[in-house]
Amino acid sequence: MKKNIFAKIFVILLAVAFVAGFSTAAVAKKIRIGGIMDTTGATSDVGKDYAIGMADAFKYINSQGGVNGKKIRYVWFDYGYRIPEAITKYKMQKRLGSVAIMGWGTGDTEALSPTVNKDKIPYVSASYSAHLTDPKKTPYNLFFSSDYSTNARSAITAWFDKKWPKHKDFGKRKPRFACCYMFASPYCSAPIKAIKDQAKLLGFEIGPDQDVSLFALDTKSQIMALKKFKPDLLWHGNTTMSVAATVRDAYALGLGTDWIVNNWGFDENLPRLAGKAAEGVMGATPCAFFGQDYKNMDLVVSSAEKYSPGVPIGKRLIRTVQAWGDALVLWEAMKRADKAGVDLTKKGCGPGIMKKGFETMRNFDIGLGAAPISYTATDHRPATGCLIQEWKGGKFQPVEAVDLKKRWPQKWAKEWLGW
């Protein structure tokens, strides 16, 4: 009998929660923003911190009065990096009345982009794929950071500028270059064409790609295959865990190469996981590392302490800062759109947020060490270059801030948009 009563109470509670969850009337005056995150899937090693950081950022934004006095209701779901699930989660966000969505991976962001275009909902993702930067094809996809192709081009350029001239074979032969990444992952493969194009432009000899899984714990066979080619420089396009495994194996097997890493594989956990092997690894940094001295970093750190006390500050990563970057550009766009008379509490305000918000931004500084951000109606590449940093002597140190637009203005304007 007791069991039955408990079961009934549980069912009633669940039903109330369910109905309340779907009720749009309960929060009619709030601006609804949705999130689709990965905290359990293939990229959860970086996704969890991003998801927590995003939630912190929206709490902070609400504490500051939201968007010109209108509070935000931010609801996010984990999709476990499973694309079919991302599609249903997106539909649920749409059903809940989200006027903008904070997304995650490249595979699902690209899979959803035709639907996003149709629904006209701004989709601010953690995928910085350059394939999402051409407004002719993806007018509602956005992010705050330099795109992956810009990161990759900047990283190889920085190495070519700063490291290659110090090499013993400089001037005697072409530098040798190859790529390690998970072939099956759209995130990992997104900048490969661009980085090889840049390698050709700079005069590299390009070797065979190595397939390294996002889950890789052992990459000795790939390193052995690379030993035959003897690369001077390797690009790693995965996330931190598999980058650490590869860098460690390369160190153990004496490959003796330099590494450049895409932004999702280069964070505070890399030296923790790779130890000595991480020394000298260079990577693209779309913004400052967690806790570095920048204008708005205090807000990020204090919000992390205040809103997520369960996660020790020492374990927070640059991913939190990246989440803040995306949240802050959306906040700014919404404030501008709201001032221009767009009603953000109603469905269908996406075009207004784009035209009166995002696409009015010119050199907007989020105060977190990111390059100044601009969006135009014809170009959604937020930044024209990227700061490349290196793990050296127990800390991250700048190598070079590469500005591709300044160095190759013609190519930047006419050739490199959208890939």
Added chain:
Amino acid sequence: MSSVWLPCGDYHQNYAEDQGWWQTNFLKGKMILLLAVVFIGIPLFVDEYWISVGTMIGYTAMGALGVQLLIGYAGLLTLGHAAFIAVGAYTSVMLILQFPWPQFLLDWGLAYPISVFIAGIVAGLWSVLFGLPSAKVKGFYLILTTMAAQFITVDFILTQYISQIGGRGQAFSLPPGTIKIGPWVIENDTQVYFVMAVVLTLMVIVLANLLRSKPGRAWVAIRDNDIAAEALGINIVWYKLLAFFVAGFMAGIAGAFWVCNTAALSPEHFQWFLSLWLVGVILIGGVGSIQGAIFGSIFMVVVMELLQTGAIPLAEYYPKILVDFAYIKDMAFGLAICAFLIYEPNGLAYRWWQAKNYFNLWPFSY
């Protein structure tokens, strides 16, 4: 005697009656009502989100039907079914994007339907290839050979070679308006739902018919005891391979259908977890039952969605639930499988059968 009700205790007197489609008018009415709900009720009265959930249920059921045929009816364990779904999806997309279709086929909207059929054939033949070891091995060993299908097909062939065709590498994007069936361009959730409903209905009819014919009886005989089946004169290798072909064909159709639900395709859509998920679906739904595959799909998709929905308001008071929920959801999947294996090994289909029998015999049930 055809009547509205089956009289209590008076069952069929010959095989044809026993296997008949429309055994009573009541049953016919039930089926018509079900079709009316699926084709009219849901699209009319349900919002876009639940329609997309319905589409996911249908996609899961399409994949699960093939797994049900292999595991539930033919006794051939498989853990690589996502590979055959992937083959179907890629075949359909490659045909749409790369094949020089005559203009009249494009104008008449036949390119996609033809590509779906060819996708089924290619996936069926590919499945037969990985079914060949079933002539020699079964049980755990067969699981390993089917898992090889996953790694060889998705991680190697599709990723390293097929995905590279056309320049983009790894992901194919279908331009808007590419998926056309006759005069209809499939571009919104309701249209995709209708495609799913039609395809799933046809698949259920085909599979149900196959199961009450000679191959179906042969598959069940092989599942129950392959040595006895061979002694009865059943060519067990032929029927096992036929089972792989039909299951692969249905997986191929499911994959080709998936293409119209998402306009971009990459190997990430068909990871190994999908194969495992489909086995979980039939374990929960009921092994050896077509309804089981459908009940399992409904359970797995809807319960996960409801759990998530229930967590939203709770997050107002306990914010950490949304972080923890990720684990709760995956844990629920594992727990559901364990719970069903322990407490209801015959799955939801058995409960359905019990409920049906109760009402069929009411008020004299015993």
